[in-house]
Amino acid sequence: MIEAKNITKNFRQVSALKRLNVSFGGNRIYGLLGRNGAGKSTLLNLIANRLIPSEGFVYVDGMPVMENDTALGRISYMSEDTLYEPSVRVRRMFEWSKLFHPEFDLAYSDTLAEKFGLDPRKKFGQLSTGYRSIAKLIATLASGAEYLLFDEPVLGLDANHRQLFYQELLMRYAEKPCTVILSTHLIEEVSALIEHVVIIKDGSILLDRPAEEIRSMGFTVSGRKEDVLAWCTGKNILGSQELGGLMLAHILGEPGGIPEPLTVTPLDLQQLFIHLTNA
Amino acid sequence: MIEAKNITKNFRQVSALKRLNVSFGGNRIYGLLGRNGAGKSTLLNLIANRLIPSEGFVYVDGMPVMENDTALGRISYMSEDTLYEPSVRVRRMFEWSKLFHPEFDLAYSDTLAEKFGLDPRKKFGQLSTGYRSIAKLIATLASGAEYLLFDEPVLGLDANHRQLFYQELLMRYAEKPCTVILSTHLIEEVSALIEHVVIIKDGSILLDRPAEEIRSMGFTVSGRKEDVLAWCTGKNILGSQELGGLMLAHILGEPGGIPEPLTVTPLDLQQLFIHLTNA
Numbered sequence: 299m300i301e302a303k304n305i306t307k308n309f310r311q312v313s314a315l316k317r318l319n320v321s322f323g324g325n326r327i328y329g330l331l332g333r334n335g336a337g338k339s340t341l342l343n344l345i346a347n348r349l350i351p352s353e354g355f356v357y358v359d360g361m362p363v364m365e366n367d368t369a370l371g372r373i374s375y376m377s378e379d380t381l382y383e384p385s386v387r388v389r390r391m392f393e394w395s396k397l398f399h400p401e402f403d404l405a406y407s408d409t410l411a412e413k414f415g416l417d418p419r420k421k422f423g424q425l426s427t428g429y430r431s432i433a434k435l436i437a438t439l440a441s442g443a444e445y446l447l448f449d450e451p452v453l454g455l456d457a458n459h460r461q462l463f464y465q466e467l468l469m470r471y472a473e474k475p476c477t478v479i480l481s482t483h484l485i486e487e488v489s490a491l492i493e494h495v496v497i498i499k500d501g502s503i504l505l506d507r508p509a510e511e512i513r514s515m516g517f518t519v520s521g522r523k524e525d526v527l528a529w530c531t532g533k534n535i536l537g538s539q540e541l542g543g544l545m546l547a548h549i550l551g552e553p554g555g556i557p558e559p560l561t562v563t564p565l566d567l568q569q570l571f572i573h574l575t576n577a
Numbered sequence: 578m579i580e581a582k583n584i585t586k587n588f589r590q591v592s593a594l595k596r597l598n599v600s601f602g603g604n605r606i607y608g609l610l611g612r613n614g615a616g617k618s619t620l621l622n623l624i625a626n627r628l629i630p631s632e633g634f635v636y637v638d639g640m641p642v643m644e645n646d647t648a649l650g651r652i653s654y655m656s657e658d659t660l661y662e663p664s665v666r667v668r669r670m671f672e673w674s675k676l677f678h679p680e681f682d683l684a685y686s687d688t689l690a691e692k693f694g695l696d697p698r699k700k701f702g703q704l705s706t707g708y709r710s711i712a713k714l715i716a717t718l719a720s721g722a723e724y725l726l727f728d729e730p731v732l733g734l735d736a737n738h739r740q741l742f743y744q745e746l747l748m749r750y751a752e753k754p755c756t757v758i759l760s761t762h763l764i765e766e767v768s769a770l771i772e773h774v775v776i777i778k779d780g781s782i783l784l785d786r787p788a789e790e791i792r793s794m795g796f797t798v799s800g801r802k803e804d805v806l807a808w809c810t811g812k813n814i815l816g817s818q819e820l821g822g823l824m825l826a827h828i829l830g831e832p833g834g835i836p837e838p839l840t841v842t843p844l845d846l847q848q849l850f851i852h853l854t855n856a
Contacts, residue, residue, distance in 0.1 A: 428613045
């Protein structure tokens with residue numbers, strides 16, 4: 299279990315995190331969601347001991363992370379910032395990871411590099427935004443760590459590579475139990491993957507609940523536009539989309555009775571997120 | 578009309594584009610799609626005269642773009658690379674844009690900056706990935722140009738800001754006719770916006786067709802998993818997703834007759850893209 303207890307982090311005059319309490323564990327996949335600047339990366343940096351809290355403590359399996367290699371060795375963190383020199387070759391970066399994570403699987407990282415079309419002889423600084431993300435996400439997938447933290451893992455990846463990442467993450471997760479924290483802006487794409495949702499807003503926890511519970515906070519109806527519009531009158535509508543004569547409406551609350559021509563599906567997590575975090 | 582005629586672009590030994598012919602015009606919104614490295618950014622750089630073709634020519638409204646300020650003035654290009662010094666303040670960047678695009682609307686760029694929560698006094702180098710994208714996309718939205726080219730406009734943007742960008746783009750498009758080229762990896766999100774799809778693969782045009790036609794290349798069925806599985810046997814399935822007991826399958830071809838319990842919806846463009854461009 300990773301536990302952040304009563305964490306405050308100030309940068310000059312700005313409080314990035316405010317008396318925050320949250321924990322991650324139990325071999326689940328967490329979605330860590332929040333708007334730009336909400337404090338997601340700050341929280342991950344504190345968990346990985348790249349930042350020191352102004353107040354509070356972070357524990358990994360009961361051990362404080364501060365200057366504790368045993369605790370930190372259980373965490374592999376793909377951060378937005380990179381610690382690698384531009385001149386370091388990708389294969390070298392994997393080899394270095396093995397020094398810190400003895401269970402790092404070099405055969406697996408080579409296989410992943412091939413699947414993603416990443417040439418491990420390339421220097422990190424030569425890679426495009428997408429391939430930088432790929433090199434970093436491979437290092438975390440292959441780390442063998444108990445806690446895998448990903449900050450914007452699919453930044454710059456094309457649709458095919460994003461799908462490949464989600465597949466490989468699920469395979470890694472199935473083969474060797476681990477707790478995964480996915481911090482991402484592409485909520486819709488990961489909504490089928492995540493089992494627990496943590497939303498940060500302005501440095502505080504806004505929501506911390508199983509994904510299943512959150513999906514039951516509302517529902518989506520779809521059908522012919524006129525039928526949807528007629529049925530939705532007076533309901534608490536989060537948003538809607540149209541395509542041709544069809545309409546999709548995201549609604550808070552319980553569906554209750556649904557008239558025949560409409561279809562009911564689970565709530566769109568991204569729409570709920572936008573609703574909860576806007577202004 | 579922007580016309581790229583018989584364009585080849587070589588970088589050392591590598592051919593990024595090969596005898597490519599494509600045109601963009603008619604006040605439509607184009608989706609320019611392709612995998613990482615397919616040649617999308619190279620094509621946009623050639624159109625905006627930031628690169629010179631090894632062979633072939635680019636014309637804007639009949640004028641060659643090469644060293645032609647009249648032709649180039651009709652184009653506003655939000656590129657992945659930035660031409661701005663890190664020390665330049667955002668408001669200054671907008672003012673410089675006005676030198677090149679006399680119809681640049683500074684009141685509009687100020688309004689947009691406020692809507693996106695971008696402080697125009699900040700220096701470009703201080704901005705996060707998301708806010709860099711926002712500063713650049715505002716400059717293009719407010720340019721007043723006839724041709725708006727966006728290369729990965731939503732890189733690093735949170736879900737709320739992505740939705741705001743799509744809304745503002747549609748408003749700009751409705752108020753003043755323009756031709757828009759959107760190059761993006763987030764295909765699903767823009768699929769309702771784009772009217773014409775151009776897919777580049779390995780430096781050549783793979784597909785160049787109205788979005789409506791492409792959507793009719795296949796369809797999606799959804800319903801209870803066992804019903805979907807039973808009905809799909811022997812069909813050309815692009816991919817599928819599951820959620821609880823529900824299943825969604827993307828299928829190439831004509832739906833023909835559909836058994837009652839299943840729902841048919843238009844084809845998912847992102848799934849089709851992955852299918853067409855994989856390996």
